[in-house]
Each structure stands twice: as C-alpha cells, then as structure tokens.
Amino acid sequence: MEMTEIIADIITRKESAGGLKQVYYAACGGSLGAFYPAKCFLEAEAGMLRTGWYNSNEFVHYPPKLLGRNSLVVVASQKGNTPETVKAAEMARAAGASVIALTWETDSPITKHADYVVKYTYGDGKDIAGEKTIMALLTAVEALAQTEGYENYNKFRGGVSKIDGIVKQAAASVAGRAEAFAGEYKDDTVIYTMGSGASWSSAYMQSICIFMEMQWINSACIHSGEYFHGPFEITDEKTPFVLQISEGKTRALDERALKFLRTYGKRFEVLDARELGLGAIDPSVVDYFNHSLFNNVYSVFNKALAEARNHPLSTRRYMWKVEY
Structure with a gap:
C-alpha cells in the first residue's frame, strides 16, 4: 500500500472511535533523528492533530496519556530488531493505537507488532524520495491532509x-x-x-x-x-x-x-x-x-x-x- 492508502485506511478504521487525533513517533538513534522533521511538520502545520517525538525506551516507560484508539504510532528500526522499538510497537498496539513500522528488513521482529509495514530505500544510490526521513514525513503530511486539510500538499x-x-x-x-x-x-x-x-x-x-x-x-x-x-x-x-x-x-x-x-x-x-x-x-x-x-x-x-x-x-x- 502507498502511504496515502495506509493513512486513509487508518482514518476509516478510527471513525467509530472518534477519528485520528494523535500521531506519535518513537525510535532510537538515527531512526529517531529521521523522525524529527515529521514531528516539526505537525507542530507547525496542524491545528488539531497532536504529535510527540520519543526515544523508544522513554515511550515505553513514560508514554503520553492520550495514547490509545485515536492514536497512530510510527516506529522505525533499520533491521527491525531494535529491542526498545519493538517493545514500543507492541505497547502501542496493545493500547489500541494503529502502528506503522518503517524498516529496511521486512521479515523482522518489529513487523509482528505493526498494522502496516513500509520498506524504505537505503544504501549507496538509493532514491532519496523513498528514504526513511521522507517516508516518515509522508505519514505526517498525509495525516494532516486527510483530516484537517493541507493547503501546500501539492x-x-x-x-x-x-x-x-x-x-x-x-x-x-x-x-x-x-x-x-x-x-x-x-x-x-x-x-x-x-x-x-x-x-x-x-x-x-x-x-x-x-x-x-x-x-x-x-x-x-x-x-x-x-x-x-x-x-x-x-x-x-x-x-x-x-x-x-x-x-x-x-x-x-x-x-x-x-x-x-x-x-x-x-x-x-x-x-x-x-x-x-x-x-x-x-x-x-x-x-x-x-x-x-x-x-x-x-x-x-x-x-x-x-x-x-x-x-x-x-x-x-x-x-x-x-x-x-
């Protein structure tokens, strides 16, 4: 599924619970850094959607109070086996949130706790438009565009x-x-x-x-x-x-x-x-x-x-x- 379709599916599934209201990002190290532009985008552009940017281990031990059925949690792990991030995905899903996992290894532990798995480009010669940072940004841009609307979408x-x-x-x-x-x-x-x-x-x-x-x-x-x-x-x-x-x-x-x-x-x-x-x-x-x-x-x-x-x-x- 393309990101547009993934976000549309999430929004549809959350209608009965009151809709999508929060988008949280949880990862470690370089993956956490890759999520920062998405967090900044929602803080600057969204009127109603809430967002948060968390180290995975802190997310597990100190989660946001609003985490639940109205939440989307985006996690990322290069090889899909970062223990703290796998745990964050598992916890988010147990709380009722939808989980998108961004990874380069699609047959990995993190995928077992994700509703949607997105493989990003990596390595020499990669398509920059398909790398982790842009994929994360697209979760934010699509979430805003499909809920509140985003005038600069095109x-x-x-x-x-x-x-x-x-x-x-x-x-x-x-x-x-x-x-x-x-x-x-x-x-x-x-x-x-x-x-x-x-x-x-x-x-x-x-x-x-x-x-x-x-x-x-x-x-x-x-x-x-x-x-x-x-x-x-x-x-x-x-x-x-x-x-x-x-x-x-x-x-x-x-x-x-x-x-x-x-x-x-x-x-x-x-x-x-x-x-x-x-x-x-x-x-x-x-x-x-x-x-x-x-x-x-x-x-x-x-x-x-x-x-x-x-x-x-x-x-x-x-x-x-x-x-x-």
Missing part, C-alpha cells in the same frame, strides 16, 4: 519529486571539500555540530551516530539558537564546528551563529542548503527537506574522514558486542 509533493536530484548533485559537488575536511580534522578529539529547525536532527545524528559512535570523537550537538546561551563560550581559534545553514524559516538563527564563528572562531565547516541547491523547492515547504539534504551530504564527508583516520565506519567497541 507543493510538498513537488519537493518530494525534486529531492533525489538535488541531494545527488549536492553530494557530488562536495567531494573535494570532504577530502579537505578529512585532512583538516582527522586528528581532532572533539568536533561540535550545530543546526536549527526541522533539520536540527541531522546535526544531532552527525554528532551521536558518526562522530561519537562510528569515529570515537567527542562531540555534542548545539542548537543554533542556544549557541548564544552558553556554548559560544568555548569558541576559539582551535575548536572545530560543523554548522548547517538551513533554507527556510530558521535560517536567520544559523546565519547569526555563522557571523559569530567568523569573528571569533577559525576552524569550522559550513553546509549551506541554499548553496547546495535546496532553493529549488518551494519556500512554503522547504524547511522539511533540509534534513534529507544535510544527512546525505554528511555521508560524503564521513567516508572521507573514516578513510583519513583509518577508522572504518563499521568499527564498534561495545555496540552489538557486549550486553547492554
């Missing part, structure tokens, strides 16, 4: 049709920069990331999933707006930052941070969505596509950094190796 769909080409062209354009980045930062023991708006989670994922998990580099993700309320005190000519400049409503926050870095810092890498071509998407919906752009452009930098450090992205010390 513009959003237009953005989906363009995002693959934009991202692949952007990724190709940064190859030289990525090599230079790897050479400059390969010996650093700490790198901070910074971003804002619906794309903040791509900076978060870069910090926790790449620098910390896959490269063992100390890192923290700083919100561009919060930078001036504490974190900017660590800025100097030696401390490295990666700063995302989003296209859309929160661009001013990122540009303010960049101005400060240019004045008091020296070692920073800037990923500007406008320079990378995202301006081709309509301004009314462009905010929700920054994440897909940044997250995939980061991949070019990450491969170069891993090679320069002789530290493969698959290297782990604890993950999948010890009990936790």
